[in-house]
Amino acid sequence: DIVMTQSPDSLAVSLGERATINCKSSQSVLYSSNNKNYLAWYQQRPGQPPKLLIDWASTRESGVPDRFSGSGSGTDFTLTISSLQAEDVAVYFCQQYYSTMITFGQGTRLEIK
Amino acid sequence: EVQLVASGGGLVQPGGSLRLSCAASGFTFSSYWMHWVRQVPGKGLVWVSRIKSDGSRTSYADSVKGRFTISRDNAKNTLYLQMNSLRAEDAAVYYCARDKGDVVVQTATWYFDLWGRGTLVTVSS
Numbered sequence: 001d002i003v004m005t006q007s008p009d010s011l012a013v014s015l016g017e018r019a020t021i022n023c024k025s026s027q028s029v030l031y032s033s034n035n036k037n038y039l040a041w042y043q044q045r046p047g048q049p050p051k052l053l054i055d056w057a058s059t060r061e062s063g064v065p066d067r068f069s070g071s072g073s074g075t076d077f078t079l080t081i082s083s084l085q086a087e088d089v090a091v092y093f094c095q096q097y098y099s100t101m102i103t104f105g106q107g108t109r110l111e112i113k
Numbered sequence: 114e115v116q117l118v119a120s121g122g123g124l125v126q127p128g129g130s131l132r133l134s135c136a137a138s139g140f141t142f143s144s145y146w147m148h149w150v151r152q153v154p155g156k157g158l159v160w161v162s163r164i165k166s167d168g169s170r171t172s173y174a175d176s177v178k179g180r181f182t183i184s185r186d187n188a189k190n191t192l193y194l195q196m197n198s199l200r201a202e203d204a205a206v207y208y209c210a211r212d213k214g215d216v217v218v219q220t221a222t223w224y225f226d227l228w229g230r231g232t233l234v235t236v237s238s
Contacts, residue, residue, distance in 0.1 A: 040224040042158075049208050049228035050158065061226070093158055097223035100172065102148075102160040 002026050002096050006105035012113040019081040021108045023094035028074045031098065038098035041070055041079045044107075045090045053092075054079065086112065115139035117229030119209050124235045129199050135192040135209030135229055143167070143187035146212035146221040149194050151205035152231070159205075162194065163212070166219055177203070199236045206231035 003026040013019040029038045037057035042050035052061050054070040057077055067082040081088055089112060094105040121133040133149070149161040162173045162183040171183050182195040192209050213226035 038223075042225075049230055050225070051228070052213070052224070052226050055213065055222075055224060095158070095224060100223065101174070102223050104158040104160070106157045 001101045002029065002099050002103050004094055004096055004103050004105040006092075006094060006108045008108060009106070010109040010111065012111045013081075013084045014113045015086065016083050017113075019084050019088070019110055021079045021092050021110070023072075023077040023079070023105050025075045025077075025096055025098075029096045029098035030074050037073055037077070038096055039070075039072070039077050040095045040097065041068075042093045042095065043088075043090045044093065045087075050093060081110075084110075084112070115227060117209050117211065117227060119207060119229045119232040122207065122232030122234045124237065125199055126238050127200060127236055129236075130195070130197045131199065131234060133194040133196065133207055133209075133232055133234075135194075137190045137192065137211075140211075140227075141216065142185075142190040144216040144219070146214050147183075147185060147192045148210045148212060148225060149183060149192075150208045150210055150225070150228075151203075151234075152208065153205045154233075161207070163221070163223075164192070165221075166216075196234070199234075201236050204234055204236045206233050 005024045007022045039057040041054040044050045058070040069080045071078050091107045091109050119135045125131050148163040164171045164183045180198045184193045208231040209229045210225035211227035212221045214221040
């Protein structure tokens with residue numbers, strides 16, 4: 001199975017500041033035939049189910065604020081929140097869908113400093 | 114409203130069985146692959162199983178293969194997970210999730226654009 005490793009495990013950022021979460025896969029999730037990275041990001045607020053933020057490593061879902069952005073390719077990916085808002089307090093997960101055995105990162109807890 | 118509502122969780126003894134349900138509404142349930150994903154409270158997400166839109170294909174994580182069975186009733190807009198021979202390590206919140214696939218060509222993507230509120234399964238004697 002592809003192992004997804006996120007860093008850091010937790011992060012405290014001041015309101016209005018940038019938050020950066022990293023995700024590394026144990027093998028490339030870039031499909032060469034279509035040049036797409038099979039990587040999604042989810043936000044899970046306390047007591048809520050996960051919510052899809054970004055797919056194909058960098059495509060924001062409809063309705064997701066543009067302060068959220070995804071980048072990276074191959075095995076290394078980043079979720080960036082450009083200006084942290086109070087409602088962004090959550091756990092963030094990356095997920096690879098390159099392999100039929102779907103796997104998630106362990107999660108990164110984001111808090112307000 | 115587009116939503117998924119999971120139910121059927123509860124306390125079960127090791128070795129016991131439980132059937133989870135997930136009621137879909139607000140979208141054409143029969144057009145989508147569907148999945149179950151579980152999460153130990155405070156921990157990470159683990160994919161459990163998936164089923165094709167017409168129920169003809171299923172897949173399972175190795176940890177549940179042979180013990181869990183996913184199924185669906187498209188007439189009732191409902192997804193199921195039959196869990197047998199339950200173990201302590203199966204205890205988790207179970208989420209049903211919709212695959213963000215292409216409903217026109219009936220292909221799946223293996224990631225999830227709609228999640229239901231989970232149902233808690235506790236396995237304990």
